Amino acid sequence: MSHSKKATIFNKDEAKVNWHDKALWFVREKRDSAAHNVKNWEYLRELASGIKANVLSNLDKYLVQFEENAKKNGIKIHWASNAEEHNSIVHKILAEKKASKVVKSKSMLTEECHLNPYLEAKGIEVIDTDLGERIVQLAQEPPSHIVLPAIHKTKEEVDELFQEHLGTKPSNGDPEYLTNEARKHLRDKFLKADAAITGVNFAVAETGGFVVCTNEGNADMGAHLAKVHIACMGIEKIIPKEEHLGVFLRLLARSATGQPITTYSSHFNTPATGTEMHIIIVDNGRTKQLSREDFRTSLHCIRCGACMNTCPIYRKSGGHSYDATIPGPIGSILSPGKDLKKYSSLPFASTLCGSCSNVCPVKINIHEQLYKWRQLITKDVKQPLIKKSILKIAGFVLSKPKLYKLVGKSARFMLKYAPRFIVYSKLNAWGKARELPKVKNKNFDDWYKINRKNNG
Amino acid sequence: MKVGLFIPCYINQLYPRVAIATLEILEKLGVDVYYPTEQTCCGQPLGNSGYEKASKGACQLFVENFKEYDYIVGPSGSCIYHIKKHFDILEQTDDVINVRNNAYELCEFIVKILKKTDLGASFPYKVGLHKSCHGLRGLKLGSCSERMDSHYSTEEDLLNNVKGLELMSLTRKDECCGFGGTFSVFEEAISVKMGKDKIQDHLDNGVEVITGADHSCLMHLEGLLNRNDQPLRVMHIAEILNSNFQL
Numbered sequence: 001m002s003h004s005k006k007a008t009i010f011n012k013d014e015a016k017v018n019w020h021d022k023a024l025w026f027v028r029e030k031r032d033s034a035a036h037n038v039k040n041w042e043y044l045r046e047l048a049s050g051i052k053a054n055v056l057s058n059l060d061k062y063l064v065q066f067e068e069n070a071k072k073n074g075i076k077i078h079w080a081s082n083a084e085e086h087n088s089i090v091h092k093i094l095a096e097k098k099a100s101k102v103v104k105s106k107s108m109l110t111e112e113c114h115l116n117p118y119l120e121a122k123g124i125e126v127i128d129t130d131l132g133e134r135i136v137q138l139a140q141e142p143p144s145h146i147v148l149p150a151i152h153k154t155k156e157e158v159d160e161l162f163q164e165h166l167g168t169k170p171s172n173g174d175p176e177y178l179t180n181e182a183r184k185h186l187r188d189k190f191l192k193a194d195a196a197i198t199g200v201n202f203a204v205a206e207t208g209g210f211v212v213c214t215n216e217g218n219a220d221m222g223a224h225l226a227k228v229h230i231a232c233m234g235i236e237k238i239i240p241k242e243e244h245l246g247v248f249l250r251l252l253a254r255s256a257t258g259q260p261i262t263t264y265s266s267h268f269n270t271p272a273t274g275t276e277m278h279i280i281i282v283d284n285g286r287t288k289q290l291s292r293e294d295f296r297t298s299l300h301c302i303r304c305g306a307c308m309n310t311c312p313i314y315r316k317s318g319g320h321s322y323d324a325t326i327p328g329p330i331g332s333i334l335s336p337g338k339d340l341k342k343y344s345s346l347p348f349a350s351t352l353c354g355s356c357s358n359v360c361p362v363k364i365n366i367h368e369q370l371y372k373w374r375q376l377i378t379k380d381v382k383q384p385l386i387k388k389s390i391l392k393i394a395g396f397v398l399s400k401p402k403l404y405k406l407v408g409k410s411a412r413f414m415l416k417y418a419p420r421f422i423v424y425s426k427l428n429a430w431g432k433a434r435e436l437p438k439v440k441n442k443n444f445d446d447w448y449k450i451n452r453k454n455n456g
Numbered sequence: 457m458k459v460g461l462f463i464p465c466y467i468n469q470l471y472p473r474v475a476i477a478t479l480e481i482l483e484k485l486g487v488d489v490y491y492p493t494e495q496t497c498c499g500q501p502l503g504n505s506g507y508e509k510a511s512k513g514a515c516q517l518f519v520e521n522f523k524e525y526d527y528i529v530g531p532s533g534s535c536i537y538h539i540k541k542h543f544d545i546l547e548q549t550d551d552v553i554n555v556r557n558n559a560y561e562l563c564e565f566i567v568k569i570l571k572k573t574d575l576g577a578s579f580p581y582k583v584g585l586h587k588s589c590h591g592l593r594g595l596k597l598g599s600c601s602e603r604m605d606s607h608y609s610t611e612e613d614l615l616n617n618v619k620g621l622e623l624m625s626l627t628r629k630d631e632c633c634g635f636g637g638t639f640s641v642f643e644e645a646i647s648v649k650m651g652k653d654k655i656q657d658h659l660d661n662g663v664e665v666i667t668g669a670d671h672s673c674l675m676h677l678e679g680l681l682n683r684n685d686q687p688l689r690v691m692h693i694a695e696i697l698n699s700n701f702q703l
Contacts, residue, residue: 004642004646007645007646008644008645011645011646011649017649025628032601032602035604036604038604041604310602312632312650313643313646313650316653317646348643350636351589351632351635351636351637351639352636353589353593353636354589354593354594355589355593355600355630355632358600358602359602371542374504374505375509377506378506387505387642391501391638394510395502395507395510395513395514398513398517399512399513399516400496400513401494401517404465408465411469429640430644430679433644433680433683434648434651434676434680439469439470444463444472445493447472448493449493452491
């Protein structure tokens, strides 16, 4: 189903749309005030963008350097060219350790690879330990936002979900009670876990270490209690030096939630005695995206979600309308690179307002890439005949001044004289909720001919 | 200084009063202004819909019509942005480069090139400024709420000099109205919802007239206002700057 169809369904409940819109706008405003408190914010973005550009043009070097240094620290490195390889590597590590209970902190990469259903099918219990992720896992839904996975759910809905799955008492959506219950439930899972899976926010080539950012400390809790820690990262997560963390950590949390820094920015460098640490470095289409000059900078993304919070279309259509692992503006430029046909409606789910590019901490020109995807999609994916014909004919008419004048006149005639039931038919999407402009007999051309005879 | 007046296709056909106001302002300011009568459209509706290639003829025609002028001035930030940004699909001849460099949105032309902010207009109403995205974030007619730059606004500079006009501030200063060209029909539900919310912001802040430098956004908002019988009207900024109400 296209984005517009799903968005139409989401909009049937206007009160919920308003709530969703306000909740995310609140985060956008928090981001604004946090960014205002940083001197030279715009310079910091410039710097981050530059570092990422450097990373992407030297990725081969940095990845190998990272591998070497991580190995020196006693970390085991695995390479996966796609989601299947990634999943089977995870499974192999778990099988070797006879691990049947896994706790996982937030990782969009494992979502992208659909790791949970893969492991569950092999009899392994995977518990998402980020509270929002746990909520959507219990609801058997994908996350609707990359930083706020359950933002589409109200606290009352969470209350019901917890009653059903965790046996909590009805609390009218009392956040404190519900969070405490979730904590008890998760603590039990942490203590019994055989292995912990985390994502990676930044992997430092120079040191072979990596950083995981969370607000709940769930990555640390998982990784420190279990005997095995598997960290999954896309190849673009590399940064050259540890000192560059100072740039990215300042930008990440401020852009994401308006916090100066995430509550936990945990540095993992070497496994503790008696435990194992694995890193799986995953391509899964990233090299291909890197090869597309127009879309290369989409790999700068540090997954802060700021583009979602600022995007009015995202706020008013909900993350699930995008039907992609990464929704919102950034997802709409990443997803077509994976499957152009499946995601062909996403680059059109935008007014190209450009707010996304303005908030992006690594300065991805998101709205310009949306425009570029549109050009490729109309070429390579079959388009509705009406849309295609109208636009192609328009192109012809607009290149012929005489024909254009004739068409303009007829259109105005039609708007003025055609009966309302014809103009406002089902075919007229504009007229469903909006009036068409009221037209006069004369256009500007006519007026000009009469009123400015001696010119032009 | 020879100025070519660019009147976007939908303004020519549907809102001639906006074109007239634009012309009259330029004349009042003593500009030597010409209207090339063979002009059609900048090609933006095609480009934004993914049919940039099919718009080449229209873009080329635009260049032919306007290549002889020192400046090309039009009352639409969005169309001017398209010319500057997306005429890269044409071979970059001197004519194409000149047209792209010398195309100006009306307000920017008045403030930046003519260096005027007080046009002697008077308009005794409470006005809300709709900063169109292409004008704001594309042409940088003003500072954007997302960026940490110091505040400026080309349109506000002009409106603040209109006698009797009270410029109302909005809760979401530069949120998109949801027009988006063909977005308005292909994503009808979201487009309408965005427009409704935008109008509500103006209503909540006591606005009587919504204005802006892009009439396409205003056409979308006007469509909603008229359907829902709301006590607000839209006027292009050129109409306000060309007003002379007795105070």
